[in-house]
Amino acid sequence: MPECAHVAIASTISSRRMGKELDLVSVERSICPDIYHPAIARDGLLTRLRVPGGVLNESQCQALAQLLATIGLEYVQVTNRANLQLRSLDRDLDPSILTKLTECGLAASNTAVDGIRNVMLSPTAGIDAGELIDVRPLAAAWLEYLDVHPELGALSNKFSVGFDGGGSVSILDRPNDITLLAVGANEFRLYLNMGDLGTRPVPVGVILSVAECLPMLAAIAQSYRQRIEVSGGDIRRKPRLRDIIGSCGLTEFSELVRREIRGSRHFIFKNLTDRDADLVSGDLHLGVHPQRQTDRYYQGVVLPLGRWTVGQIRGLGSIASRYGSGTIRLTPWQNVLLPDVSARDLPLVQSMITDLGLVQTATHPTSLLRACAGATGCQFAATDTQADAIALAEYLAAKFTLDRPLNIHVSGCEKSCAQHDRADITLWGQSSSDRSPSYRIEIDGATAEFGRETSDLLAPERVPIAIGNFITAYHEQRRDRDESLRAFINRQSSAQLQQLLHVA
Ligand code: SF4
16 A cells, blocks of 8 residues: 555545545544544545554554454555555544554654654565665664654654665665665665655765764754745645755755754765666565574565455464564565574465465565555545456466566556556556546556557456456567566567557
């Protein structure tokens, strides 16, 4: 579930759930929700639990399962920021529930800063066999800093910081406002996001020692705060860091940060090209991988569209407790990892996960499936993306055994909340001429398209057949099993591609 799904301000809409108008408009609602300030969506209230470091322990899993059972939700969704999202709520969470969440570390004790605990780190931090620095202490220090600086409640809830330890499972392509990437045993490279919505941050020509990281983050946050105080405006629509940098210019922002640090070190931010981000792949966390710890492995587990049911939360929590270290890690690809399993226990653990109805490899059609909130949750959606994505994945799973990961992205409108980077297959929701829901299909980011002409738009029920036809052609006509979808597409003419996507 994307974290940037549109939600409307309560003063303008009410919400409908189970055919009943809900009175959700009596309080001012947030645009970007946190646990204390839910937002309104089409299907009711929507709220997010920010999970520090993306790591849940056994008691948090139990508390989460209990919370869902209490409020009557079948599942929670892991978001593309490795947080947890509850939707379709018909009322705010009771104070007693909030107290329990605070006690188990799933909500900030300081209500002003819960929304800005927007910290992402590699889900394999501390266990990644290739990492340069374990970023968990640094991320924890940043969270502590936020907790004792209530003035930073002025930050946008989208003010996001990523910590990447330089290992094999990188978050460098995630669209954080700030990313620190380990590039040596005691060195981080600073990245800032200055591009369009959803773009990845870029290096700004500054290398920091571990000790310099926290002062730099604090200075950037305080500089942001100063600038929004200067500019004023609608506090519900706080600017992103990129907007602040865009309005004052990178050099002036750099100077502001330098003054805030009050150190002797001189630096000027520069907008540099990122040469590393293309190496990042979102499927590397799936399957089983050796950890840096001897005879310990982590198992990546797929949650289709990030949905994690009460039974699966309890089940994975119990497996983690019995055969791992009692922890489960959420990933920004909306899946989870089960770390610290011994080689001896792996086969049993894998079979128990399968019994929970969960897939563990990157090549299943649900593994790299992304969909935004869609028509049930977002007023801008032309299609029911969640249901259509599941139907497509089920069709493909029944018909094909994939031998390469396939990234499918279903978007209810052009805003592309669920996935900003290029997917193998993208379905763009449209309204056809008679206003019925339909899709335009894009393969490999517009290399091949079907549906640009309105008459070619496909009704949702025809999409699985079209995509199935295309995959059949790819499997039958590729040079060998190693030929990627992109390489296959690149040797087709535009007319051939149209034909491969066509549904009779
Ligand atoms: S319909 Fe558009 S705005 Fe709404 S969640 Fe989907 S992509 Fe975002």
